[in-house]
Amino acid sequence: MSTTSRPRRRGAPGRLVSAGVIHAALLVAAVVTLFPLIWMFTTAFTPNELTFRRNLGLLPSQPTFANFVAAFQIQPVAHWLMNSLIVSVAIAAGKMLVAIPAAFAFAHFRFRFRDWLFAVIVGTMTIPYVVTLIPTYIAVVKLDLYNTLAGVIVPSIAFCGFAIFFLRQSFKIVPTELLEAAVIDGAGPLRALVSIVIPNSLPAIASLTVLSFLSAWNLYLWPHLILNDSEMKTLSIGLKLFATNQEQLQQWGPLMATAVLGLLPALTIFAFAQRYIMDAFVHSGIK
Amino acid sequence: MFALQGRYAAWLFIAPAMIAVTVFIYLPMVLNVGVSFYDWNVLRNEFSWKGVENYLSTLDNIDFRSAAVNTAIYLAVLVPAQMLIPLVLAFLMLRVRNRFAVRTYRGIYFIPTIVSFSIAGVVWLWMFNPIVGFLNTLLESMGFAGHRWLSDPDMALWCVAAVSFWKGFGLNLILYAAALVNIPREVIEAAELDGAGAWTRARRIEVPMISPTLFFTAVTTVLIVMDEIVGVVDVLTEGGPYNSSSNLVYFLYERAFRQFNFGEAAAVATLIIAIVAFATWLQFRAFERYVHYQ
Structure with a gap:
């Protein structure tokens, strides 16, 4: 310039x-x-x-x-929205339940194989999820979870490598002295996590919860494989069904209305959490 | 830290995560390799040993080959584009003094990232519609000829690539912007005092200083381009016309879930992970000498 x-x-x-x-x-x-x-x-x-x-x-x-109005009459859009909500909340909550304790342990404990195990977890970030698709699909079918929301939710929680990596980074910033003081006061590890680490890392936890929710809201291939009945679909894959069916019907208006309904929740959450998410990226120390 | 009791606690704390990634990621990955050596027709529930035959027939399959070539094109076009253009935009944003403007731009660029693949897909399906879509209406109102876009075998792949770019560039942009802001001011000021212009500063100081972020995004962008375009492909073109916009993951999806040939699909998955592992290794080699950690 x-x-x-x-x-x-x-x-x-x-x-x-x-x-x-x-x-x-x-x-x-x-x-x-x-x-x-x-x-x-x-x-x-x-x-x-x-x-x-x-x-x-x-x-x-x-x-x-x-x-x-037409969209809700042409397709089970209300079901799709509800299913998306259930799936996204469950996946986000599940990921947090799994990731928070693990990130705490990796940030503030010393134990055998710690770095090695951390590498095993972070390594999942470099694995294309398609290689898990076929065996997991077969397992879900054999366990009678095909066409159920649980079949979508449970395997998705395992993709928490980024969450653990990211949360560990922000948990590390919590001063050790605070934790030691809590231990001297008689707090066990769980108390230390709940009363010291979590309250001190709320922005990071909030932004990660939002990111997990959004990525679950936008999941495509996996629910596409697992959810079959049109009323069982999430909005994301319902839209595909709608788009395929509407080509003869030429319902661009209702199709776009459904897309708006799918975008609005994500957009609203993002608008409220934007600050936290951006700050989280600034401080994430992704290197 | 946390002395004795802590040791137990640490194992308990990581147990759910370890179990989850083992059961749902590593185990399926290994099983996938196993499945790839069998002929497994799920519909007829037939199951027999096939050895490397799935791999041979896959490599011989003309649809697989075009999917592989397309994947190479997607990677060659999208990985540089999704790194370079956001980098340029991040540099431009760095020069904007008004913080409100910076935040607004950043927010806008990030929005397509939070749009799902299917929403992105149907929105662009509508934009590309050859009869009443916005793009052709605009082109023709300006006196140009309209295009067939998604139903043109020479164009479908580029449309899919454009939509994938639109959907993906924001994430890298945010990461670059964050990394650039994190460069210590003294470093930049020292360079300015030495008389370094903006271009020299960018090339000699700022880009090397954010090289860890560039490396991180290089690895993740390859994964995203490999893995996630499939949503865009499925909604926009279903791989067509004549497989012209298909990629490896879409080929896998069709093999497994349309033709129910799980053995061959698993072989494709194994090939995909081999390609990704090779690309990641190449990137580690390429960045090894170059990445500068503070």
């Missing part, structure tokens, strides 16, 4: 031009990023008949909720 040989202070007049260029570039990138989602909202609120008039207007001329 600047070809000057002498360093300039940020904000000095010589920077004004390039500052404008930078903003323009970032703005274009932001518009391109957001546009498809804005278009989704536009279509969702446009009467379905009008979606076939080739239109470039961003605001629907006759805004309507009819597509949302």
Whole structure:
């Protein structure tokens, strides 16, 4: 950008031009990023008949909720939303239950094989999940968990390597003196975890819970394999079913309305937790 | 720490995680290799030893070959794109003084990351629709010819790649932005005092200082491109037309869950893990000399 040989202070007049260029570039990138989602909202609120008039207007001329009503009639969208909610909450909670104690042990205890076992856990982050697909699928079928939410939830909890890696990093920041003081006061390890470590790491735990929830909300291939009946599907895979069925029906309005319903929970949670999530990334020390 | 009682506690604390990853990740991985040596037709419940035949027939399969070539293209295009473009954007964001603007940009770029593959898929299905979709409407209103996009065998793969990029670049961007912000100010100021311009500073100081993050994202991006594009492929094109946008994971999915040939599908999975392991090893080698840990 600047070809000057002498360093300039940020904000000095010589920077004004390039500052404008930078903003323009970032703005274009932001518009391109957001546009498809804005278009989704536009279509969702446009009467379905009008979606076939080739239109470039961003605001629907006759805004309507009819597509949302229609979506619930065409497909079991209410079931999908409920199933998604159950699956996501259960996976996020399960991951936290498994990851928090493990991260605590790896952060603040000394025991045999500790580093080796930690490597075993973190190593799962480098394994493509497709290699577990077939045996796990067979096991789920044999255990009669096919077409059940439990069949989706239980195996997914095991993908907690990132959570443990990430939480260990933030648990380490909790001062050892605090823990030692608690132990001297007679606290056992569990008390130390619950009353010292967790309260001192709430932002990290919150952001990780949110990330786990979002990744579960967005799960695709695994629920696609396990959930068969259309009423058992999660929203994520229900949308695929909807998209396949609608090609003859041409229901773009209701389809986009369903996509909006799927996006809104994720977007809302992200809006509230954005600060924590971004801070968590800044402090995660991913190296 | 935590003396004697602590030792028991540590084992109890890690037990659930150890059991979970063993039962649901490592054990299936080993079993997968086992299954790949058998002929296993689930529908007919037939089960017989096949040796390496699954591998041979897979390598011979023309659909597998095109899926493998496509996977190579996806990797060659998407891994550099998902690292370079977010890196440039992160550098640009670093020069923006207004903190509100920085936060807004960051939030916007991250949004596609939290959009599910199927939502991304149906939204772009609608954008790409050749008759009434936005892209063709826009092109034709400007006097250009519209495209067939997803139903054009020469274009489908690039559409899938574009949507995957759109969905994936935000995560790396956040990581780069965070790493750049974490560079100690003194280092940058010292360079400025020495008269280093923005380009020199970026090349000689900032990029080397965030090389651990670059390494981390190089490894994870390969995994994401291998693993997760399948959602986009399934919703947008189902691998078509004529397998032109299929990839290895989609091929595996079809082999296992459409044709119920679990043996061959398991062989494909084993090949996938071999490819990923090889790519990761290459990256370790490539970054070994280069990564700078503070």
